[in-house]
Amino acid sequence: MTPRVAVAGVHGHGASHVRNVVRLAAEGKAQLVAVADPRPAEDLPAGVEVFGGLDELLASTAVDAVIISTPIQTHVALAEAAMRAGTDVLLEKPPTASLAEFEKLSAVVAETGRACQVGFQAQASKATLTLASMVADGRLGEIRGISAVGKWVRKARYFQRARWAGRRTLDGVAVVDGAVTNPLAHATAAALLLDGSTGVDDVRSVETELFRANPIESDDTSTVRIVTSRGTTILVAVTLCASEHLEPRVIVHGSAGRAELRYTTDTLEIIDGSGTTETTYDRAGLLENLLDHRADPGVPLYVPLAATGGFTQVVDAVRLAEAPAEIPGELIRWEGEGLDRRPIVLDVEKWVDRAADDLALFSELGAPWTHPPEHQNR
Incomplete structure (x- = not known):
């Protein structure tokens, strides 16, 4: 089944993530099913659901992977919510704003068993x-x-x-x-x-x-x-x-x-x-690598x-x-x-x-x- 992907944060660099998922969708490698952003999203493909926040998206839509391209200080809470909801994560850099946050997020990765790839392409x-x-x-x-x-x-x-x-x-x-x-x-x-x-x-x-x-x-x-x-x-x-x-x-x-x-x-x-x-x-694609890892955990992540x-x-x-x-x-x-x-x-x-x-x-x-x-x- 084609992986279902969502993007949190679709403006700025997030727009490039949306374009990348659309490209992968055209190749049959992914589906862009939803986006989350407090500001209105534009130029999205037909059928993509739009939510004001990631919590709302996760509660309403089944997704396999979430790309998080939001302000730095929101990374940990959003990544934790996604992994606890059973999704894998592509998290933009820097992943956290402190070592304490890094340790907290690392514990969530270990507890949930979900994959968290960081956007150092x-x-x-x-x-x-x-x-x-x-x-x-x-x-x-x-x-x-x-x-x-x-x-x-x-x-x-x-x-x-x-x-x-x-x-x-x-x-x-x-x-x-x-x-x-x-x-x-x-x-x-x-x-x-x-x-x-x-x-x-x-x-x-x-x-x-x-x-x-x-x-x-x-x-x-x-x-x-x-x-x-x-x-x-x-x-x-x-x-x-x-x-x-x-x-x-x-x-x-x-x-x-x-x-x-x-x-x-x-x-x-x-x-x-x-x-x-x-x-x-x-250069390999970090999202494609994440999806390959999801399908076969023997495929290592480039940037865990x-x-x-x-x-x-x-x-x-x-x-x-x-x-x-x-x-x-x-x-x-x-x-x-x-x-x-x-x-x-x-x-x-x-x-x-x-x-x-x-x-x-x-x-x-x-x-x-x-x-x-x-x-x-x-």
């Missing part, structure tokens, strides 16, 4: 998995470290799209929506996967340096240094205040070669003694909840860190008006690249917005 890319295999096999030699790099542009409309956008907390509840933990979360999660350090006990320490140029609560320009239980240093250097929007990268620094994963295009570049090679790979424990340690460190320090106005150039207005942190690309190359925090490099240095160890 780059981890279903053959490019990512090929590089992870190369690291594990020692093909790049001794690993000096791994860098996760993001130089993105986000305009005012991005932070005004929802009440929770750019917030650390909302109505007393943790949200932790910052550059490190949400828009560029894939880079950190991929770096942990490449090191084989995805579990909650695979992260030894996390240092955070969080800054902001936008008038928001959360970070938009940050470095984070992770040391894994294997002893690997992972340096995350990201900004949403770049002069231009560039493809994010995860870089493996090895004694026998250097590898660069560009996960948004599934491209892997290897530089070693034999020269430079660049290959673009295919347990494999996001290391990433959640980073989220928790950001949650517990000091509020992001404001970057001084003289170091920012503003462009655009209204919803198109955006800050550009002067020379931020240079400092991001230096952090990635040296596996160093902004303050250790002397970035001008870090005087005095604002970082916290955990």
